[in-house]
Amino acid sequence: MDRRFKPGDKVRVIQRSQPGHVRTPMYVRGKAGVIERVVGSFPNPETLAYGQSGLPYKILYRVNFMQKELWDDYEGKPDDSLEIEIYEHWLEAN
Amino acid sequence: MNENTHDHTHATHTHDGKPIQNDDRPPIEAETLETAVRELLIDKGVISAEEIHREIEMKDGKGPELGAKIVARAWVDEEFKTRLLTDGDSAVLDFGIDMRPTELCVVENTDEVHNMVVCTLCSCYPRAILGIPPAWYKRRDYRARAVREPRSILSEFGTVIPEHKQVRVHDSNADLRYLVLPQRPAGTENLNEEELAELVSRDSMIGVSDIPS
Secondary structure: OOOOOOOOOEEEEOOOOOOOOOOOOHHHOOOEEEEEEEEEEEOOHHHHOOOOOOOOOEEEEEEEEEHHHHOOOOOOOOOOEEEEEEEHHHEEEO | OOHHHOOOOOOOOOOOOOOOOOOOOOOOHHHHHHHHHHHHHHHOOOOOHHHHHHHHHHHHHOOHHHHHHHHHHHHHOHHHHHHHHHOHHHHHHOOOOOOOOOEEEEEEOOOOEEEEEEOOOOOOOOHHHHOOOOHHHHOHHHHHHHHHOHHHHHHHOOOOOOOOOEEEEEEOOOOEEEEEEOOOOOOOOOOOHHHHHOOOOHHHHHOOOOOOO
């Protein structure tokens, strides 16, 4: 499968409201991060969860965010970070 | 399973004499649904009560001792450690663990980085390696605060991370399951793999604690 992003690429999580079994938590939507690695292709949980096939498979990435990007008032240290798995259809180039 | 099959009840005690809490709240919708689906599957012969029972026993039988063995192996065997960090699924096959359909992601604590794991959306956890997650791992306050104020949560576990160290939180939200490889404590050079495994706590593999020297 074609992969739109590679490790080190700057990305932004799409800010989108979508009901259902969505694995993109609200707190990362609209936030900018960096691709840590490409995990592989997996069934799409947004349809798999409802007894469907999960096809077409979606590319899954691990994305690293600086905590300061996620929370304006983050009280930890400046280089504290968070990593989370995001499917390609939730990411745009930044 | 079905309480009605239990031929007598013990409202105020268990057989070992400890007080029990009466489960008198009404079942939540999901419990009613689970009972209905389970009974239907059994009635229609899709699965048997025995199979369900065996699966529960198998799941309950897994515990963090398995994870501790994996950590100890990584501490003493550099080649295994490299494999564990780069291809966790293949490494844990050595211990008879099959991660499918999920994938294992092992993150290493170092002098520069402290890793901790949370599942903000539900309670994803490397059950094949650590067994059933602790109750606090599933609670809303841990799940919300671990991503928002990790250092504060860590200090409540007695884990104070020095300022120069990065705290990296892993939100286990999709297809990976995370295991933290804790730092080997100082002064353990003379211990063998088995002795090292005894030092490794469950919480150190979730990343909410370190292993004391």
